[in-house]
Amino acid sequence: MIQPQMPETKHWSFTRDVENIGWLTINTPGPVNTLSREAIMELEALVSRFEELGQSGEIVGVVLLSGKDSGFIAGADVSEFDAMSDFSVLPEALKRTHALFERIENLKIPMVAGIHGFCLGGGLELALACHYRIAVNDDKTRIGFPEVNLGIFPGFGGTGRSIRQAGPVDAMQIMLTGRMLRPGAARGMNLVDKLVRHRDMLRWEGRKAVLTHKRSSEAPLVKRLMAMGPMKSYVAGKMREQAAKKARREHYPAPYALIDLFESHGDDWRAMIRGEVDAFVPLMGSPTATNLRRVFFLSEGLKKQGIKGPKFARVHVIGAGVMGGDIAAWCALRGMSVTLQDLDMARIQPALDRAKKLFRKRLKKRHQVDAAVMRLEADPTGRGVARADVVIEAVVEKLEVKQTIFSELEGKLKPGAIMATNTSSIELERIAEALKEPARLIGLHFFNPVAQLPLVEVIRSTFNSDEEIGRGAAFALAIGKSPVVVKSAPGFLVNRVLMPYMLGAVERAERGESKELLDAAAVAFGMPMGPIELMDTVGLDVGKSVATELGHPVPEGSKFAQLIASGKLGRKTGEGFYKWVDGKAQKGETPAHADLAGLGRELVKPLVDTTEVVVNEGVVANADLADIGVILGTGFAPFLGGPLKARKDGRA
Known part of the structure; x- marks a missing residue:
């Protein structure tokens, strides 16, 4: 049959079948589909044609599928984020994408998303703008909003549309945690409307959804009540309490900015979308987001280190x-x-x-x-x-x-x-x-x-x-x-840099400083746990062995040596510097301190100093590998971009 004339595109392909159903396939350059600025501009032109073809009756609906085995759409193109963080560019780009997704939502003909593999970030936001969503119910399908891991939150209308579909509590939880959902959980949250067993069933179910004009239903009233009236501020307060247990606002502002947006507009999903731009823009260019993007690219770079071919069974x-x-x-x-x-x-x-x-x-x-x-x-x-x-x-x-x-x-x-x-x-x-x-x-x-x-x-x-x-x-x-x-080389990278940090804190505790204060200071700086608690977690016997190997013998008669002699090796034995109950350190009161983060920076200095030494000695190939290695191996504050990046920025 004669195909309708369509705009030339690099990232999309379109065909019309004998039933006048349009089949739109995304297949961007590279191993996974991403929504680059160019891909979004091409989609704009395609949607204009859908509006015309739907009006004239030349197509009765559109099914959106992925041409890649890896999945649907992995999100926006992160490689463009640095350029997009420019305040003169970003607001207009966001508003343009908002307008495009609203046009998709307002199409007179149904548009159906068929999902397999990864459907994340901007990919999920596009799927939520479609009228109906079908997903493959297998272990490879993952659905979610990982943006918080990059120091931002959904910016293509996903905040409001996810609340519309899943209700405020469930939607906010997946945005605040970055958790990827299995297809059954996504269906249970109403982010997906139908599950199929195999990828080859997406076309058949997509066809049926178009011909029967399937439309997704919104979250029921009982879920929407959690964002109405005084409940909205109560729920927002509880979310802030949970966020504070995991991250400080000054370190990771995105979750708090999202909660603020929810408290202002969570009872009106369209207003939530409109409010995205003003809340999102300051985050994109923040030091936290910039450093988290760096960590993302360094992590991705590690995947290129293995040779191809070996099979391990x-x-x-x-x-x-x-x-x-x-x-x-x-x-x-x-x-x-x-x-x-x-x-x-x-x-x-x-x-x-x-x-x-x-x-x-x-x-x-x-x-x-x-x-x-x-x-x-x-x-x-x-x-x-x-x-x-x-x-x-x-x-x-x-x-x-x-x-x-x-x-x-x-x-x-x-x-x-x-x-x-x-x-x-x-x-x-x-x-x-x-x-x-x-x-x-x-x-x-x-x-x-x-x-x-x-x-x-x-x-x-x-x-x-x-x-x-x-x-x-x-x-x-x-x-x-x-x-x-x-x-x-002795200690390699991580243990080499950790030991001076942990032993320095242990020595301070031996001199009478509060171990609770030392641990709290390190956490205030941005470490996932304090050095004393970390020594207990590693095991005091292991710590002593590594310290000795690195030329830092544990002094005889010290509390450290006495604990080891008495078999109190930390978490694994139930007691070390702390007593441990159900896997948790039992801590006393933390004394007040005028500059907790400053004390933490002082504690972390030996770690940063040693990282510089390790790079200079060639233990790792370069500073980038040292930074990502120390982040992944010690949990060193990702929002600072690694110890050497933090020192370069004057933050460590």
Whole structure:
């Protein structure tokens, strides 16, 4: 049939079928679809034609689909954000997009969004402007607003439209947390109208939705009541209380700006959209948003470090302590078959029990939990070594023990298998001394808690080739971790910079300063937890071992040494510098202090100083890698962009 004349586009394609249904497909350059300024301008021209073709009866509706396997639309094009933060450009661009999405909403013909894979940020905002939404109900589909992680909130009308669909409480929660929803949860919140089992069903259901003029319904009155009358300010107050538990307004202004917008306009979703521009613009160019974009790009850059080709199906972990057991559990969670070795089942069983708790927490369905449990196998005799694609040693930090393990391992591994140590401080060259092929040993240094901290330091010795390190980075990426390549040197990157910071705080506490005050000061500066609490979390025995390896011996007779001698090793034993109950440090009153953040900056100075030294020594390739490594490995304030960026900006 003759196709209607359409504008020329680079990011979209359009066809009309025999039933006069229009099929609009987004397929932007690059691995994922994004809404760049050019893509939005092209969509403007297309919507103008839809208005004309709908008026003349040449099309009866439009179904919007993605041409990419990766998903629907991952959001706005973050690479344009720096240019867009210009106050002379941004307001007009936002208003133009608002007007476009309103025109889509006001089309006389139905426009239906068919969603698979990622539907995030601006992509979800576009879908919400459509009249009806269909999503594939599988594990790859994720729906949400991650903008808060970039120091902003939805700016294409998503604030008001999500409140219209999901109600104020649910909508605000997903915007404030940046949480990505599975399709069932999105359907339960009314962000999606229908679920289908497979991607190839989107066209059929989209067709039916157009021909029957399906329209999404708004949230019921019982949900909308939470934004009406005095309830609105009450709800806003509760949201501020929750936000304050996670982040300070001066560090992360976006959640608070969104709550302020809600308190002004949450009872009128159209007014909420109109208010977006004035509230959004100051955030985009803020130091927090600028630094969070930097962190985003640095994190994305880490994904390019692994070589292509290696497949990892089987992992063998030696050492079922906290680190080894949790590494094994994480690999099983990520779909790999894992064998876990230690001297006997008595040592392995606690790790299996912890793993099951992790699986129950992270996997929502019983059969998924059961499958993960089946993938993690106790292996006291080490028979899994010969079949493993990756073998990771995670035993005590004693050189001779590690040397013995790898000497016995070397002849048992299959060709091409990765042989790795999780040592936290010992140089690889020393561990590899006893090996026939020392080049085969690499470091894969995970961080505690393994399930929460995304960093894996890929340790390179003087023996290693680019290929061996590339394989190690590829494995880290395969289990959903972020690899940073570092040179084999005492403490590597993260422990090297953490130790002076933690030990400095411990010394101050030993001299009588309040440990609660020291921890509160570090948090006021922007750290996720204070240095004393962190030492307890790491484990005092581990802290002492790393400190000694780095030339900072723990003084005999100190409280630190006494706690270790009495078996009070921190969180894992229930007591260290603090007592621990249900995984939480039991803290006393925090003394008043005139400049809490200033004290925190003073505490963090040794960490920043050491990061500079590490870069100058070539332990990491450059300052950017040092910044992202320290952020991912220690939680160093992302809103500051990393320790070296913070120092450059005069903030650390």
